[in-house]
Amino acid sequence: MSEHEPHDVTREQAEEAVRTLLRWAGENPEREGLLDTPRRVVKAYRDWFSGYQIDPGEYLRRTFEEVAGYDEMVVLRDIEFESHCEHHMAPIIGRAHVGYLPTNRVVGISKLARVVDAYARRFQVQEKMTAEIARCIQDNLQPVGVAVVIDASHECMTTRGVHKRGVSMITSQMLGSFRDDARTRSEFLDFIGINRGKR
Numbered sequence: 386m387s388e389h390e391p392h393d394v395t396r397e398q399a400e401e402a403v404r405t406l407l408r409w410a411g412e413n414p415e416r417e418g419l420l421d422t423p424r425r426v427v428k429a430y431r432d433w434f435s436g437y438q439i440d441p442g443e444y445l446r447r448t449f450e451e452v453a454g455y456d457e458m459v460v461l462r463d464i465e466f467e468s469h470c471e472h473h474m475a476p477i478i479g480r481a482h483v484g485y486l487p488t489n490r491v492v493g494i495s496k497l498a499r500v501v502d503a504y505a506r507r508f509q510v511q512e513k514m515t516a517e518i519a520r521c522i523q524d525n526l527q528p529v530g531v532a533v534v535i536d537a538s539h540e541c542m543t544t545r546g547v548h549k550r551g552v553s554m555i556t557s558q559m560l561g562s563f564r565d566d567a568r569t570r571s572e573f574l575d576f577i578g579i580n581r582g583k584r
């Protein structure tokens with residue numbers, strides 16, 4: 386299910402847009418090596434931006450209630466993702482760390498990675514993506530708290546513009562107990578290795 390209005394752009398129009406960009410860059414889209422490029426680019430876009438066809442909350446609907454009294458933090462760290470920045474449409478490559486403190490609803494752990502991917506496969510701003518992941522988990526699982534930390538590098542500033550390699554951006558969104566209780570937040574940051582400079 387899409388959260389967005391269906392668009393009215395055809396595959397042919399999308400491929401023509403790629404040809405226009407190739408011409409604009411100084412290329413001849415009719416030369417042999419580029420003939421299939423528009424088709425490949427459009428196919429790649431279907432993959433990179435497949436998140437628009439997904440409702441991330443759907444992944445969190447199936448929960449396990451019998452968790453034998455487990456009421457401590459669940460953390461999934463080092464979730465690798467690829468996204469694209471909405472400013473330059475350039476790749477954002479990074480890792481997300483997600484934690485939550487369940488009430489009685491625990492979710493299959495792969496679903497947290499699926500939620501990250503569903504938001505990553507859209508045009509993004511890192512701060513927005515961080516907040517969206519946290520909000521989705523909070524709204525669907527209603528845990529005591531949620532924490533999301535994202536550490537990513539932005540190719541819009543490594544391969545162009547200011548050209549700063551090796552720079553990564555860290556964002557965090559803490560909700561509920563992770564926001565209100567310094568010890569809970571600190572335990573999460575210890576788990577993901579940020580508190581003691583392990584990364």
Ligand SMILES: Nc1nc2c(ncn2[C@@H]2O[C@H](COP(=O)(O)OP(=O)(O)OP(=O)(O)O)[C@@H](O)[C@H]2O)c(=O)[nH]1
Nearest residue numbers: 470471472473509510511512539541542545546547
């Ligand atoms: N805060 C934030 N900034 C981002 C993100 N992705 C890209 N940017 C920045 O968005 C800004 C866009 O700046 P503009 O001045 O409009 O664009 P520009 O002229 O191409 O800027 P330069 O990149 O400095 O050459 C740049 O500073 C990017 O580094 C993001 O996820 N979060």
